[in-house]
Amino acid sequence: xxxxxxxxxxxxxxxxxxxxxxxxxxxxxxxxxxxxxxxxxxxxxxxxxxxxxxxxxxxxxxxxxxxxxxxxxxxxxxxxxxxxxxxxxxxxxxxxxxxxxxxxxxxxxxxxxxxxxxxxxxxxxxxxxxxxxxxxxxxxxxxxxxxxxxxxxxxxxxxxxxxxxxxxxxxxxxxxxxxxxxxxxxx
Amino acid sequence: xxxxxxxxxxxxxxxxxxxxxxxxxxxxxxxxxxxxxxxxxxxxxxxxxxxxxxxxxxxxxxxxxxxxxxxxxxxxxxxxxxxxxxxxxxxxxxxxxxxxxxxxxxxxxxxxxxxxxxxxxxxxxxxxxxxxxxxxxxxxxxxxxxxxxxxxxxxxxxxxxxxxxxxxxxxxxxxxxxxxxxxxxxx
DNA sequence: CTTGAAATTAGTACCTGTTACTAATAGTAA
DNA sequence: TTACTATTAGTAACAGGTACTAATTTCAAG
Numbered sequence: 001x002x003x004x005x006x007x008x009x010x011x012x013x014x015x016x017x018x019x020x021x022x023x024x025x026x027x028x029x030x031x032x033x034x035x036x037x038x039x040x041x042x043x044x045x046x047x048x049x050x051x052x053x054x055x056x057x058x059x060x061x062x063x064x065x066x067x068x069x070x071x072x073x074x075x076x077x078x079x080x081x082x083x084x085x086x087x088x089x090x091x092x093x094x095x096x097x098x099x100x101x102x103x104x105x106x107x108x109x110x111x112x113x114x115x116x117x118x119x120x121x122x123x124x125x126x127x128x129x130x131x132x133x134x135x136x137x138x139x140x141x142x143x144x145x146x147x148x149x150x151x152x153x154x155x156x157x158x159x160x161x162x163x164x165x166x167x168x169x170x171x172x173x174x175x176x177x178x179x180x181x182x183x184x185x186x187x
Numbered sequence: 188x189x190x191x192x193x194x195x196x197x198x199x200x201x202x203x204x205x206x207x208x209x210x211x212x213x214x215x216x217x218x219x220x221x222x223x224x225x226x227x228x229x230x231x232x233x234x235x236x237x238x239x240x241x242x243x244x245x246x247x248x249x250x251x252x253x254x255x256x257x258x259x260x261x262x263x264x265x266x267x268x269x270x271x272x273x274x275x276x277x278x279x280x281x282x283x284x285x286x287x288x289x290x291x292x293x294x295x296x297x298x299x300x301x302x303x304x305x306x307x308x309x310x311x312x313x314x315x316x317x318x319x320x321x322x323x324x325x326x327x328x329x330x331x332x333x334x335x336x337x338x339x340x341x342x343x344x345x346x347x348x349x350x351x352x353x354x355x356x357x358x359x360x361x362x363x364x365x366x367x368x369x370x371x372x373x374x
Numbered sequence: 375c376t377t378g379a380a381a382t383t384a385g386t387a388c389c390t391g392t393t394a395c396t397a398a399t400a401g402t403a404a
Numbered sequence: 405t406t407a408c409t410a411t412t413a414g415t416a417a418c419a420g421g422t423a424c425t426a427a428t429t430t431c432a433a434g
Binding site for chain 1: 390392
Protein backbone atom coordinates (compact mmCIF):
# COMPACT_ATOMS: atom_id res chain seq x y z
CA UNK A 1 0.00 0.00 0.00
CA UNK A 2 2.25 2.76 -1.22
CA UNK A 3 -0.16 4.93 -3.13
CA UNK A 4 -2.03 7.75 -1.49
CA UNK A 5 -5.69 7.19 -2.08
CA UNK A 6 -8.54 9.64 -1.80
CA UNK A 7 -10.15 10.33 1.52
CA UNK A 8 -13.32 8.44 0.68
CA UNK A 9 -11.40 5.48 -0.60
CA UNK A 10 -9.10 5.43 2.38
CA UNK A 11 -11.99 5.53 4.80
CA UNK A 12 -13.72 2.69 3.02
CA UNK A 13 -10.55 0.62 3.18
CA UNK A 14 -10.01 1.53 6.80
CA UNK A 15 -13.47 0.43 7.74
CA UNK A 16 -13.06 -2.86 5.95
CA UNK A 17 -9.62 -3.46 7.37
CA UNK A 18 -10.71 -2.90 10.94
CA UNK A 19 -13.90 -4.86 10.60
CA UNK A 20 -12.14 -8.07 9.74
CA UNK A 21 -9.15 -7.41 11.97
CA UNK A 22 -9.71 -4.95 14.79
CA UNK A 23 -6.27 -5.39 16.31
CA UNK A 24 -4.43 -2.55 14.58
CA UNK A 25 -3.18 0.47 16.51
CA UNK A 26 -3.46 3.88 14.90
CA UNK A 27 0.27 3.87 14.51
CA UNK A 28 0.25 0.65 12.54
CA UNK A 29 -2.45 2.10 10.36
CA UNK A 30 -0.34 5.13 9.52
CA UNK A 31 2.16 2.80 7.87
CA UNK A 32 -0.52 0.91 6.03
CA UNK A 33 -2.21 3.97 4.62
CA UNK A 34 0.83 6.18 4.54
CA UNK A 35 -0.83 9.13 6.24
CA UNK A 36 -0.25 10.78 9.59
CA UNK A 37 -1.68 9.49 12.79
CA UNK A 38 -3.92 12.52 13.01
CA UNK A 39 -5.55 11.64 9.76
CA UNK A 40 -6.24 8.13 10.96
CA UNK A 41 -7.82 9.50 14.10
CA UNK A 42 -9.87 11.95 12.17
CA UNK A 43 -11.06 9.12 9.97
CA UNK A 44 -12.02 6.96 12.90
CA UNK A 45 -13.86 9.86 14.41
CA UNK A 46 -15.79 10.49 11.23
CA UNK A 47 -16.57 6.82 10.80
CA UNK A 48 -17.49 6.32 14.43
CA UNK A 49 -14.88 3.62 14.90
CA UNK A 50 -13.78 3.35 18.52
CA UNK A 51 -10.20 3.06 19.70
CA UNK A 52 -8.24 -0.16 19.66
CA UNK A 53 -8.97 -1.07 23.25
CA UNK A 54 -12.69 -0.63 22.76
CA UNK A 55 -12.66 -2.68 19.60
CA UNK A 56 -10.78 -5.49 21.22
CA UNK A 57 -13.05 -5.36 24.22
CA UNK A 58 -16.10 -5.59 22.02
CA UNK A 59 -14.79 -8.70 20.31
CA UNK A 60 -13.96 -10.21 23.67
CA UNK A 61 -17.30 -9.39 25.19
CA UNK A 62 -19.30 -10.68 22.30
CA UNK A 63 -17.61 -14.05 22.35
CA UNK A 64 -17.45 -14.22 26.10
CA UNK A 65 -21.04 -13.67 27.05
CA UNK A 66 -22.23 -16.02 24.35
CA UNK A 67 -23.37 -19.26 25.92
CA UNK A 68 -20.74 -20.79 23.66
CA UNK A 69 -23.51 -22.35 21.67
CA UNK A 70 -21.47 -25.46 21.22
CA UNK A 71 -18.13 -26.77 22.28
CA UNK A 72 -17.49 -24.97 25.51
CA UNK A 73 -20.40 -25.85 27.63
CA UNK A 74 -21.03 -29.42 28.56
CA UNK A 75 -24.74 -28.85 28.17
CA UNK A 76 -26.44 -27.29 25.21
CA UNK A 77 -29.60 -25.52 26.25
CA UNK A 78 -30.78 -24.64 29.72
CA UNK A 79 -31.56 -27.50 32.00
CA UNK A 80 -34.88 -26.79 33.67
CA UNK A 81 -35.84 -30.12 35.10
CA UNK A 82 -33.94 -33.27 35.81
CA UNK A 83 -34.75 -36.55 37.45
CA UNK A 84 -31.49 -38.39 37.32
CA UNK A 85 -31.79 -41.71 35.60
CA UNK A 86 -35.36 -41.04 34.55
CA UNK A 87 -36.14 -37.89 32.63
CA UNK A 88 -35.12 -34.33 31.95
CA UNK A 89 -36.23 -31.16 30.21
CA UNK A 90 -34.11 -28.45 28.64
CA UNK A 91 -34.80 -25.24 26.77
CA UNK A 92 -32.75 -23.86 23.94
CA UNK A 93 -33.28 -20.31 22.75
CA UNK A 94 -32.33 -20.37 19.12
CA UNK A 95 -30.47 -17.37 17.78
CA UNK A 96 -29.47 -16.10 14.38
CA UNK A 97 -25.97 -17.44 14.57
CA UNK A 98 -27.31 -20.97 14.82
CA UNK A 99 -29.08 -20.58 11.53
CA UNK A 100 -28.22 -20.45 7.87
CA UNK A 101 -27.73 -16.86 6.86
CA UNK A 102 -29.98 -16.97 3.88
CA UNK A 103 -32.95 -18.82 5.22
CA UNK A 104 -32.80 -18.36 8.98
CA UNK A 105 -33.37 -22.08 9.33
CA UNK A 106 -31.61 -23.53 12.35
CA UNK A 107 -28.77 -25.81 11.42
CA UNK A 108 -29.43 -29.42 12.23
CA UNK A 109 -26.54 -30.06 14.52
CA UNK A 110 -27.72 -27.49 17.03
CA UNK A 111 -30.92 -29.39 17.48
CA UNK A 112 -28.99 -32.59 17.57
CA UNK A 113 -26.64 -31.16 20.16
CA UNK A 114 -29.50 -30.15 22.41
CA UNK A 115 -30.98 -33.62 22.13
CA UNK A 116 -27.70 -35.40 22.71
CA UNK A 117 -26.98 -33.10 25.57
CA UNK A 118 -30.16 -33.67 27.49
CA UNK A 119 -29.94 -37.37 26.77
CA UNK A 120 -26.57 -37.50 28.44
CA UNK A 121 -27.65 -35.33 31.32
CA UNK A 122 -30.35 -37.71 32.43
CA UNK A 123 -27.98 -40.64 32.60
CA UNK A 124 -26.96 -41.32 36.14
CA UNK A 125 -23.31 -41.83 35.30
CA UNK A 126 -20.13 -39.81 35.34
CA UNK A 127 -19.43 -39.89 31.63
CA UNK A 128 -21.47 -41.13 28.76
CA UNK A 129 -20.88 -41.49 25.07
CA UNK A 130 -23.34 -41.55 22.25
CA UNK A 131 -23.30 -45.00 20.75
CA UNK A 132 -26.11 -45.02 18.26
CA UNK A 133 -28.71 -42.48 17.44
CA UNK A 134 -31.71 -42.85 15.22
CA UNK A 135 -33.07 -39.42 14.65
CA UNK A 136 -35.73 -37.69 12.65
CA UNK A 137 -36.13 -34.03 11.99
CA UNK A 138 -39.71 -33.15 11.27
CA UNK A 139 -39.89 -29.45 10.51
CA UNK A 140 -37.42 -26.73 9.69
CA UNK A 141 -37.10 -24.31 12.59
CA UNK A 142 -36.54 -20.61 12.21
CA UNK A 143 -34.21 -18.78 14.53
CA UNK A 144 -35.68 -16.95 17.49
CA UNK A 145 -37.84 -19.83 18.62
CA UNK A 146 -37.61 -21.68 21.90
CA UNK A 147 -36.98 -25.38 21.67
CA UNK A 148 -38.11 -27.60 24.50
CA UNK A 149 -36.44 -30.96 24.72
CA UNK A 150 -37.80 -33.82 26.79
CA UNK A 151 -35.68 -36.84 27.44
CA UNK A 152 -36.74 -40.14 28.94
CA UNK A 153 -34.74 -43.18 29.89
CA UNK A 154 -36.70 -46.09 28.50
CA UNK A 155 -34.42 -48.96 29.26
CA UNK A 156 -31.13 -49.80 30.89
CA UNK A 157 -29.03 -52.85 30.25
CA UNK A 158 -25.66 -53.01 31.94
CA UNK A 159 -23.84 -49.88 31.04
CA UNK A 160 -26.12 -49.22 28.07
CA UNK A 161 -28.91 -46.72 28.37
CA UNK A 162 -31.75 -46.25 25.90
CA UNK A 163 -33.01 -42.69 25.91
CA UNK A 164 -35.77 -41.13 23.85
CA UNK A 165 -35.66 -37.44 23.18
CA UNK A 166 -38.44 -35.30 21.75
CA UNK A 167 -38.07 -31.65 20.92
CA UNK A 168 -41.02 -29.32 20.65
CA UNK A 169 -41.50 -25.83 19.41
CA UNK A 170 -44.78 -24.31 20.63
CA UNK A 171 -46.56 -27.61 21.10
CA UNK A 172 -45.36 -28.94 17.74
CA UNK A 173 -42.90 -31.81 17.73
CA UNK A 174 -39.95 -30.92 15.58
CA UNK A 175 -37.50 -33.67 16.38
CA UNK A 176 -37.37 -37.11 17.80
CA UNK A 177 -34.41 -39.35 18.43
CA UNK A 178 -33.45 -42.55 20.16
CA UNK A 179 -30.08 -42.55 21.78
CA UNK A 180 -28.09 -45.43 23.09
CA UNK A 181 -25.60 -44.17 25.60
CA UNK A 182 -22.78 -46.13 27.07
CA UNK A 183 -21.53 -45.16 30.47
CA UNK A 184 -17.83 -45.44 31.03
CA UNK A 185 -17.81 -44.98 34.76
CA UNK A 186 -14.93 -47.19 35.63
CA UNK A 187 -12.09 -47.01 33.18
CA UNK B 188 -17.21 -9.86 50.33
CA UNK B 189 -16.49 -7.94 53.48
CA UNK B 190 -14.24 -10.29 55.33
CA UNK B 191 -10.50 -10.20 54.89
CA UNK B 192 -9.36 -13.62 53.84
CA UNK B 193 -5.90 -15.13 53.98
CA UNK B 194 -3.43 -14.53 51.21
CA UNK B 195 -3.73 -18.04 49.82
CA UNK B 196 -7.48 -17.92 49.92
CA UNK B 197 -7.62 -14.51 48.29
CA UNK B 198 -5.33 -15.59 45.50
CA UNK B 199 -7.39 -18.67 44.85
CA UNK B 200 -10.53 -16.57 44.66
CA UNK B 201 -8.83 -14.01 42.48
CA UNK B 202 -7.72 -16.61 40.03
CA UNK B 203 -11.18 -18.11 39.84
CA UNK B 204 -12.86 -14.74 39.53
CA UNK B 205 -10.66 -13.62 36.67
CA UNK B 206 -10.79 -16.90 34.87
CA UNK B 207 -14.52 -16.77 34.41
CA UNK B 208 -14.69 -13.03 34.01
CA UNK B 209 -11.48 -11.35 32.90
CA UNK B 210 -13.00 -7.87 32.62
CA UNK B 211 -12.19 -6.52 36.08
CA UNK B 212 -9.72 -3.69 36.56
CA UNK B 213 -7.38 -3.84 39.52
CA UNK B 214 -9.32 -1.01 41.08
CA UNK B 215 -12.57 -2.94 40.91
CA UNK B 216 -10.83 -5.87 42.48
CA UNK B 217 -9.70 -3.80 45.44
CA UNK B 218 -13.35 -3.24 46.31
CA UNK B 219 -14.20 -6.87 45.87
CA UNK B 220 -11.39 -8.16 48.05
CA UNK B 221 -11.10 -5.14 50.28
CA UNK B 222 -7.34 -4.82 49.94
CA UNK B 223 -5.14 -2.17 48.39
CA UNK B 224 -4.41 -1.99 44.72
CA UNK B 225 -0.79 -2.90 45.39
CA UNK B 226 -1.83 -6.16 46.93
CA UNK B 227 -3.92 -7.01 43.92
CA UNK B 228 -1.00 -6.27 41.65
CA UNK B 229 1.33 -8.31 43.79
CA UNK B 230 -1.14 -11.16 43.64
CA UNK B 231 -1.43 -10.99 39.89
CA UNK B 232 2.32 -10.92 39.63
CA UNK B 233 2.69 -13.97 41.81
CA UNK B 234 -0.03 -15.81 39.97
CA UNK B 235 1.24 -14.79 36.56
CA UNK B 236 -2.04 -13.14 35.63
CA UNK B 237 -1.55 -10.41 33.03
CA UNK B 238 -3.15 -6.97 33.15
CA UNK B 239 -6.71 -6.30 32.11
CA UNK B 240 -5.86 -5.25 28.58
CA UNK B 241 -3.85 -8.38 27.96
CA UNK B 242 -6.57 -10.59 29.37
CA UNK B 243 -9.20 -8.97 27.22
CA UNK B 244 -6.98 -9.20 24.19
CA UNK B 245 -6.41 -12.88 24.79
CA UNK B 246 -10.11 -13.57 24.92
CA UNK B 247 -10.64 -11.54 21.79
CA UNK B 248 -7.83 -13.21 19.89
CA UNK B 249 -8.82 -16.70 20.86
CA UNK B 250 -12.37 -16.28 19.68
CA UNK B 251 -11.42 -14.24 16.67
CA UNK B 252 -8.99 -16.52 14.96
CA UNK B 253 -10.82 -19.67 15.95
CA UNK B 254 -12.43 -21.36 12.99
CA UNK B 255 -15.58 -21.04 15.08
CA UNK B 256 -15.81 -24.79 15.34
CA UNK B 257 -19.56 -24.62 15.04
CA UNK B 258 -22.15 -21.98 14.45
CA UNK B 259 -20.21 -19.36 12.61
CA UNK B 260 -18.87 -21.19 9.66
CA UNK B 261 -21.20 -22.74 7.20
CA UNK B 262 -18.87 -25.69 6.86
CA UNK B 263 -17.44 -27.71 9.70
CA UNK B 264 -14.09 -29.15 8.79
CA UNK B 265 -11.87 -28.29 5.87
CA UNK B 266 -13.20 -29.08 2.45
CA UNK B 267 -10.46 -30.82 0.50
CA UNK B 268 -12.28 -32.31 -2.41
CA UNK B 269 -15.66 -31.69 -3.93
CA UNK B 270 -17.50 -32.94 -6.96
CA UNK B 271 -20.73 -31.07 -6.81
CA UNK B 272 -23.72 -33.35 -6.84
CA UNK B 273 -21.58 -36.44 -6.50
CA UNK B 274 -19.09 -36.65 -3.69
CA UNK B 275 -16.90 -34.71 -1.31
CA UNK B 276 -14.19 -35.10 1.29
CA UNK B 277 -13.49 -32.97 4.34
CA UNK B 278 -10.99 -33.07 7.17
CA UNK B 279 -11.66 -32.06 10.73
CA UNK B 280 -8.80 -31.60 13.17
CA UNK B 281 -10.28 -32.39 16.53
CA UNK B 282 -9.15 -30.28 19.45
CA UNK B 283 -9.50 -30.42 23.19
CA UNK B 284 -12.38 -28.00 23.33
CA UNK B 285 -14.49 -30.39 21.26
CA UNK B 286 -14.06 -33.08 23.85
CA UNK B 287 -15.31 -33.89 27.31
CA UNK B 288 -12.91 -32.52 29.85
CA UNK B 289 -12.59 -35.68 31.83
CA UNK B 290 -12.19 -38.24 29.12
CA UNK B 291 -10.96 -36.32 26.09
CA UNK B 292 -13.59 -38.11 24.04
CA UNK B 293 -14.93 -35.95 21.23
CA UNK B 294 -18.52 -34.93 21.75
CA UNK B 295 -20.88 -36.54 19.33
CA UNK B 296 -22.35 -33.47 17.79
CA UNK B 297 -19.03 -32.34 16.41
CA UNK B 298 -18.77 -35.49 14.41
CA UNK B 299 -22.36 -35.14 13.43
CA UNK B 300 -21.76 -31.55 12.39
CA UNK B 301 -18.90 -32.52 10.16
CA UNK B 302 -21.00 -35.22 8.55
CA UNK B 303 -24.02 -33.00 8.08
CA UNK B 304 -21.80 -30.27 6.77
CA UNK B 305 -20.09 -32.29 4.06
CA UNK B 306 -23.42 -33.88 3.15
CA UNK B 307 -24.86 -30.47 2.47
CA UNK B 308 -21.81 -29.27 0.65
CA UNK B 309 -22.04 -31.94 -2.00
CA UNK B 310 -25.63 -31.10 -2.82
CA UNK B 311 -25.83 -29.05 -5.94
CA UNK B 312 -28.38 -26.62 -4.53
CA UNK B 313 -28.38 -23.21 -2.96
CA UNK B 314 -29.77 -24.21 0.41
CA UNK B 315 -30.41 -27.58 1.90
CA UNK B 316 -31.97 -28.82 5.08
CA UNK B 317 -31.45 -32.03 6.92
CA UNK B 318 -34.65 -34.00 6.77
CA UNK B 319 -33.83 -37.36 8.24
CA UNK B 320 -30.60 -38.84 9.39
CA UNK B 321 -29.91 -42.37 10.43
CA UNK B 322 -26.54 -42.38 12.03
CA UNK B 323 -24.23 -44.71 13.86
CA UNK B 324 -21.20 -43.90 15.91
CA UNK B 325 -18.80 -46.76 16.03
CA UNK B 326 -15.88 -45.79 18.23
CA UNK B 327 -15.15 -43.07 20.73
CA UNK B 328 -12.62 -40.63 19.34
CA UNK B 329 -10.00 -38.87 21.40
CA UNK B 330 -9.16 -35.26 20.74
CA UNK B 331 -6.15 -34.48 18.58
CA UNK B 332 -7.08 -36.88 15.84
CA UNK B 333 -7.88 -36.02 12.25
CA UNK B 334 -11.26 -37.07 11.01
CA UNK B 335 -11.76 -37.67 7.32
CA UNK B 336 -15.31 -37.53 6.09
CA UNK B 337 -16.38 -38.88 2.74
CA UNK B 338 -19.79 -38.07 1.38
CA UNK B 339 -21.54 -39.58 -1.60
CA UNK B 340 -24.82 -38.76 -3.23
CA UNK B 341 -26.50 -42.09 -3.76
CA UNK B 342 -29.87 -41.04 -5.09
CA UNK B 343 -31.84 -37.99 -6.05
CA UNK B 344 -35.62 -37.76 -6.30
CA UNK B 345 -37.07 -34.37 -7.03
CA UNK B 346 -35.70 -32.04 -4.42
CA UNK B 347 -34.73 -34.89 -2.13
CA UNK B 348 -31.14 -36.06 -1.99
CA UNK B 349 -29.88 -39.22 -0.34
CA UNK B 350 -26.34 -38.84 0.87
CA UNK B 351 -24.14 -41.35 2.65
CA UNK B 352 -21.37 -40.09 4.84
CA UNK B 353 -18.55 -42.11 6.32
CA UNK B 354 -15.98 -40.73 8.71
CA UNK B 355 -12.62 -42.35 9.23
CA UNK B 356 -9.85 -41.89 11.69
CA UNK B 357 -6.59 -43.45 10.47
CA UNK B 358 -8.24 -46.00 8.20
CA UNK B 359 -10.78 -46.98 10.86
CA UNK B 360 -14.39 -46.10 10.23
CA UNK B 361 -15.77 -44.26 13.22
CA UNK B 362 -19.07 -43.00 11.93
CA UNK B 363 -21.59 -43.65 9.24
CA UNK B 364 -24.78 -41.85 8.44
CA UNK B 365 -27.46 -41.60 5.81
CA UNK B 366 -28.80 -38.15 5.24
CA UNK B 367 -31.87 -37.13 3.35
CA UNK B 368 -31.50 -33.53 2.32
CA UNK B 369 -34.22 -31.37 0.90
CA UNK B 370 -33.23 -28.53 -1.34
CA UNK B 371 -35.25 -25.38 -1.03
CA UNK B 372 -33.96 -23.62 -4.08
CA UNK B 373 -37.10 -21.87 -5.14
CA UNK B 374 -39.14 -20.60 -2.25
C1' DC C 375 6.76 -8.17 75.59
C1' DT C 376 9.90 -8.05 71.88
C1' DT C 377 11.79 -9.30 67.54
C1' DG C 378 11.83 -10.66 62.84
C1' DA C 379 9.86 -12.10 58.75
C1' DA C 380 5.88 -11.98 55.84
C1' DA C 381 2.16 -9.30 54.13
C1' DT C 382 0.31 -5.19 52.98
C1' DT C 383 0.23 -0.43 51.72
C1' DA C 384 2.22 4.00 49.84
C1' DG C 385 4.37 6.55 46.52
C1' DT C 386 6.84 7.71 42.38
C1' DA C 387 8.43 7.55 37.55
C1' DC C 388 7.32 5.76 33.29
C1' DC C 389 4.59 3.31 29.44
C1' DT C 390 0.93 2.74 25.62
C1' DG C 391 -2.74 4.13 23.06
C1' DT C 392 -5.51 6.93 23.17
C1' DT C 393 -9.13 11.62 23.46
C1' DA C 394 -9.71 16.40 22.95
C1' DC C 395 -8.22 20.36 21.55
C1' DT C 396 -5.63 24.24 18.95
C1' DA C 397 -3.08 25.67 15.23
C1' DA C 398 -0.36 25.51 11.26
C1' DT C 399 0.35 23.86 6.51
C1' DA C 400 -0.71 21.66 1.89
C1' DG C 401 -3.74 20.91 -1.98
C1' DT C 402 -7.23 22.13 -5.02
C1' DA C 403 -11.05 24.13 -7.45
C1' DA C 404 -13.38 28.57 -8.77
C1' DT D 405 -5.69 34.90 -5.79
C1' DT D 406 -9.00 33.23 -2.71
C1' DA D 407 -11.66 30.10 -0.19
C1' DC D 408 -12.15 25.87 1.47
C1' DT D 409 -10.96 21.08 2.43
C1' DA D 410 -7.64 17.79 3.84
C1' DT D 411 -3.75 16.82 6.25
C1' DT D 412 -0.32 17.31 9.66
C1' DA D 413 1.81 19.00 14.11
C1' DG D 414 1.80 19.52 18.79
C1' DT D 415 0.25 19.61 23.54
C1' DA D 416 -2.30 18.34 27.79
C1' DA D 417 -4.76 14.84 30.02
C1' DC D 418 -6.52 10.12 30.92
C1' DA D 419 -6.96 4.92 32.02
C1' DG D 420 -4.82 1.16 33.46
C1' DG D 421 -1.32 -0.37 34.01
C1' DT D 422 4.52 -1.91 35.02
C1' DA D 423 8.52 -1.60 37.84
C1' DC D 424 10.62 -0.19 41.52
C1' DT D 425 11.63 1.56 46.44
C1' DA D 426 10.27 2.22 50.92
C1' DA D 427 7.37 2.45 54.81
C1' DT D 428 3.97 0.32 57.74
C1' DT D 429 1.16 -3.44 59.63
C1' DT D 430 0.43 -8.11 61.27
C1' DC D 431 1.36 -11.93 63.63
C1' DA D 432 3.65 -15.85 65.35
C1' DA D 433 7.68 -17.54 67.98
C1' DG D 434 11.21 -16.86 71.42
